[in-house]
Amino acid sequence: MMVERILVSLTALLPNHTGCNAMNARKMILPTVALLLVILIPDLAAAKVKVVATLGDLAAAAEEVGGEDVDVKLLARPQEDPHYVDAKPSFVREVAQADLVVLNGMSLEIGWLPMLVKNSRNPDIQRGEPGHFDASTFIERKEVPKQQIDRSMGDVHPEGNPHYTYEPRQMARVAIALGKRLGQIDPANKAAYQKRARKFARECLQTYKHWQEKFAELPAERREVVVYHEAWIYVLDWLDLERVATVEPKPGVEPNPRHVVEVIKTIERDEIPVILKMEYYPATTVERIADKTGAKVVSSQGQTRLGKSYIDRINALASAIYKALDK
Numbered sequence: 001m002m003v004e005r006i007l008v009s010l011t012a013l014l015p016n017h018t019g020c021n022a023m024n025a026r027k028m029i030l031p032t033v034a035l036l037l038v039i040l041i042p043d044l045a046a047a048k049v050k051v052v053a054t055l056g057d058l059a060a061a062a063e064e065v066g067g068e069d070v071d072v073k074l075l076a077r078p079q080e081d082p083h084y085v086d087a088k089p090s091f092v093r094e095v096a097q098a099d100l101v102v103l104n105g106m107s108l109e110i111g112w113l114p115m116l117v118k119n120s121r122n123p124d125i126q127r128g129e130p131g132h133f134d135a136s137t138f139i140e141r142k143e144v145p146k147q148q149i150d151r152s153m154g155d156v157h158p159e160g161n162p163h164y165t166y167e168p169r170q171m172a173r174v175a176i177a178l179g180k181r182l183g184q185i186d187p188a189n190k191a192a193y194q195k196r197a198r199k200f201a202r203e204c205l206q207t208y209k210h211w212q213e214k215f216a217e218l219p220a221e222r223r224e225v226v227v228y229h230e231a232w233i234y235v236l237d238w239l240d241l242e243r244v245a246t247v248e249p250k251p252g253v254e255p256n257p258r259h260v261v262e263v264i265k266t267i268e269r270d271e272i273p274v275i276l277k278m279e280y281y282p283a284t285t286v287e288r289i290a291d292k293t294g295a296k297v298v299s300s301q302g303q304t305r306l307g308k309s310y311i312d313r314i315n316a317l318a319s320a321i322y323k324a325l326d327k
């Protein structure tokens with residue numbers, strides 16, 4: 001891809017009108033160009049595909065699938081709430097230079113990514129181009145609102161619940177699609193992308209199955225949970241758990257005292273053993289509820305840290321929930 005661009009610009013330098021001087025110039029330039037290419041090509045052939053991922057889980061998947069053929073940059077800090085990311089000036093530069101932008105989609109990054117993509121003026125990564133990889137178009141969407149939504153319902157995502165990366169079977173689908181897309185952008189390494197995508201997808205599916213079987217051993221009364229934000233539907237369906245209350249009164253709306261009292265009553269009445277929250281949500285309210293009721297708090301990593309394994313993160317998450325549920 002890169003090689004082609006350089007070749008085109010180099011041939012453009014060659015005079016294409018006839019004439020004695022021009023012919024001589026051509027004779028002189030051609031060997032120079034050939035020499036230049038010989039020097040440049042080994043380096044260019046090794047040029048990596050520049051991938052920019054919005055979230056840690058997607059960056060981790062891109063590293064697994066892309067391996068040595070890609071250079072992955074991560075935008076949102078993994079500890080950061082993906083709904084509200086501070087777009088740093090460096091983001092525009094990263095996106096401007098990217099060959100491929102990998103995003104979560106389903107409006108999760110709506111507050112910060114579309115402007116960034118537009119301002120980057122990079123034609124390759126605009127919506128609809130191969131360099132724009134919206135991972136949510138390859139998953140099985142859940143909680144897609146059936147009725148018209150409005151702001152009074154809180155921060156409801158119109159295309160459905162966007163927090164699918166916590167569920168490894170969904171990520172297996174993303175991995176396979178990402179492998180195909182990378183092969184399209186960088187055809188020379190197509191086979192390698194496919195191979196790595198299949199391997200990572202297999203690991204995701206094994207993780208999915210392992211924890212599904214493990215959680216099946218839990219008795220029915222230990223399968224009920226309270227969540228902080230409606231981010232858990234994919235995990236709950238995967239591990240066959242039931243959400244009986246949510247600490248946020250509406251998605252994205254901070255808990256108020258009256259609602260917290262309701263949540264405490266529910267936990268006490270139904271003897272709910274666990275409250276699930278992401279690390280980026282405030283701990284105080286949840287800890288107060290836990291103190292009052294004896295429920296355990298599982299505070300999960302929001303996203304995979306850069307350079308760390310997605311599978312390890314999912315194993316840690318499932319294991320923490322299991323330990324808290326298992327008496």
Ligand SMILES: [Zn+2]
Pocket residue numbers: 083162163229230231251
């Ligand atoms: Zn959300």
